[in-house]
Amino acid sequence: MYPSxxxxxGDWFADFEQLQDRIDELLSGRSMTSxxxxxxxxxxxxALNVGTSADALEIYAFAPGIDPKSIDVSVEKGILxxxxxxxxxxxxxxxxxxxERNVYAxxxxxxxxxxxxxxxxxxxxxxxxxTYRNGVLKVVVPKRxxxxxxxxxxxxxx
Amino acid sequence: MQPQVNTAxxxxxxxxxxxxxxxxxxSLLPAVDIVEDAGGITLxxxxxxxxREELAIGVDGRSLTIEAPVKLGxxxxxxxxxxxxxxxxFRRSFELSSDLDTAKIDAGLRDGVLTLRIPKAEQAKPRRIxxxxx
Numbered sequence: 001m002y003p004s005x006x007x008x009x010g011d012w013f014a015d016f017e018q019l020q021d022r023i024d025e026l027l028s029g030r031s032m033t034s035x036x037x038x039x040x041x042x043x044x045x046x047a048l049n050v051g052t053s054a055d056a057l058e059i060y061a062f063a064p065g066i067d068p069k070s071i072d073v074s075v076e077k078g079i080l081x082x083x084x085x086x087x088x089x090x091x092x093x094x095x096x097x098x099x100e101r102n103v104y105a106x107x108x109x110x111x112x113x114x115x116x117x118x119x120x121x122x123x124x125x126x127x128x129x130x131t132y133r134n135g136v137l138k139v140v141v142p143k144r145x146x147x148x149x150x151x152x153x154x155x156x157x158x
Numbered sequence: 159m160q161p162q163v164n165t166a167x168x169x170x171x172x173x174x175x176x177x178x179x180x181x182x183x184x185s186l187l188p189a190v191d192i193v194e195d196a197g198g199i200t201l202x203x204x205x206x207x208x209x210r211e212e213l214a215i216g217v218d219g220r221s222l223t224i225e226a227p228v229k230l231g232x233x234x235x236x237x238x239x240x241x242x243x244x245x246x247x248f249r250r251s252f253e254l255s256s257d258l259d260t261a262k263i264d265a266g267l268r269d270g271v272l273t274l275r276i277p278k279a280e281q282a283k284p285r286r287i288x289x290x291x292x
Binding site: 044046047048049050051052053054058060062063064065066100101102103104105106107108109132133134135136138 | 189190191192193194195196199202204205206207208209229230231232233235236237238239240241242243268269270271
């Protein structure tokens with residue numbers, strides 16, 4: 001009798017479910033296709049963000065409180081690995097005895113870490129650069145010249 | 159080492175936050191360690207990508223709020239392909255008890271790690287009470 005109205009109601013629920021799925025995806029960090037060798041793990045340390053531009057692949061590792069000299073960045077067979085160790089912060093006034101301390105929260109990561117990323121085919125691993133600033137390690141992997149987008153001029157025969 | 163309290167508008171890093179006002183959009187909860195000793199409480203928070211001059215630590219009554227934008231310094235032509243950090247600012251609040259001296263909070267930020275020292279008010283520090291022998 002009111003097909004348009006019924007359809008609207010159905011669509012509305014379908015839309016809502018779709019939205020719910022999307023939210024779940026986003027929260028779980030499983031929304032994007034990942035490489036077989038570098039599947040995202042929620043809560044892994046350090047958290048990684050990867051961005052790409054025409055010239056390079058940029059990897060940001062959120063690794064605060066680490067001596068830059070102790071971070072090991074290596075590339076082998078197209079796999080970029082970031083590893084190191086973060087010591088547990090003693091987080092107390094010097095000289096305080098452990099028996100006089102109460103620990104209310106211990107959420108920060110401590111220990112050894114290692115994360116790997118499979119580099120794309122067009123990456124140029126021989127010119128990888130890494131910088132550490134404000135607790136974020138930035139790794140820049142340039143792309144091969146041949147894979148960069150180029151403008152091909154169109155010549156005219158006339 | 160003293161971070162300033164300011165309200166500078168942060169810019170958007172890596173397009174992982176879907177537009178909107180950074181102050182009202184999704185925020186990241188920094189991981190913290192909280193340890194109490196006889197002299198006060200030490201709070202250590204992970205704030206990667208936060209510059210000292212943009213870190214805001216506010217005390218309002220008994221509430222302590224840590225807020226800061228995350229800036230990666232990425233080029234504007236960068237397109238996000240994978241992101242585990244999906245918001246562009248940190249925010250976390252704590253309720254302080256009355257035995258803490260909020261006027262004497264000391265803060266230091268180094269390599270993206272904030273260390274806050276909140277001393278106890280003088281009268282709240284543990285004292286040894288001598289028992290007189292009658």
